Amino acid sequence: MLNKQHYPFSLPDLEYPYNSLEPIISEMTMKLHHDKHLKAYIDKLNDILKDYPEFHGWTLEKILSNLYTFPENIRINVRNNAGGVLNHIIYFNIINPNKVGKEPxxxxxxxxxxxxxxxxxxxxxxxxxxxxxxxxxxxxxxxxxxxxxxxxxxxxxxxxxxxxxxxxxxxxxxxxxxxxxxxxxxxxxxxxxxxxxxxxxxxxxxxxxxx
Ligand SMILES: [Fe+2]
CATH class of the missing domain: 3.55.40.20 (Iron/manganese superoxide dismutase, C-terminal domain)
Incomplete structure (x- = not known):
């Protein structure tokens, strides 16, 4: 799944039970990682972008591919938090225990x-x-x-x-x-x-x- 969301970003559901990667990754780690850490990056990114309507239609991929367009005073925070959101979305997607039916x-x-x-x-x-x-x-x-x-x-x-x-x-x-x-x-x-x-x-x- 690629995240095609734009501002305001919202926390996507985890597509599988929190305990389904045990014993390799515990339910507690998954809950904290998804519900707290990823959520925090989303909240911070929304907060940073709220006063910049020119970027409200941009996807995470577009934001991260064009960081140089952001004003210098928010650029590092945009990089850290947009990166924090998209990196985690890819992470949770790639450790998805559900079969998708495509032979690799x-x-x-x-x-x-x-x-x-x-x-x-x-x-x-x-x-x-x-x-x-x-x-x-x-x-x-x-x-x-x-x-x-x-x-x-x-x-x-x-x-x-x-x-x-x-x-x-x-x-x-x-x-x-x-x-x-x-x-x-x-x-x-x-x-x-x-x-x-x-x-x-x-x-x-x-x-x-x-x-
Ligand atoms: Fe993480």
Missing amino acids: INITKAIINKYSNMNRFLTEFKIKSNQMFGSGYVFLVINKNNELDLISTPNQNSVYELNLYPLFLIDLWEHAYYLDYNNRRDEYINNFIKIINMEKLEERYLKYFDY
């Missing part, structure tokens, strides 16, 4: 083309995720040459700023894992790969190429 043939082929095999891809993803210092994300993206790439960004920065299309991401902020894993971030990363919904990934991949 095309994304699997693209991963094998780039990384030789799935294990090598996952190994590179885990290495990059473990290298993250502080809070941020590791994204699987489609780059300007229509190839896959792994990109890390600090804070809530979005890859839309870099003209890259996000296929999936891992949230490496402590709020994503600390209740369940404490300081064992490597264990969270190892478990996260088990809950990536490959069918959702295929859906996002096909949407990019508009098959």
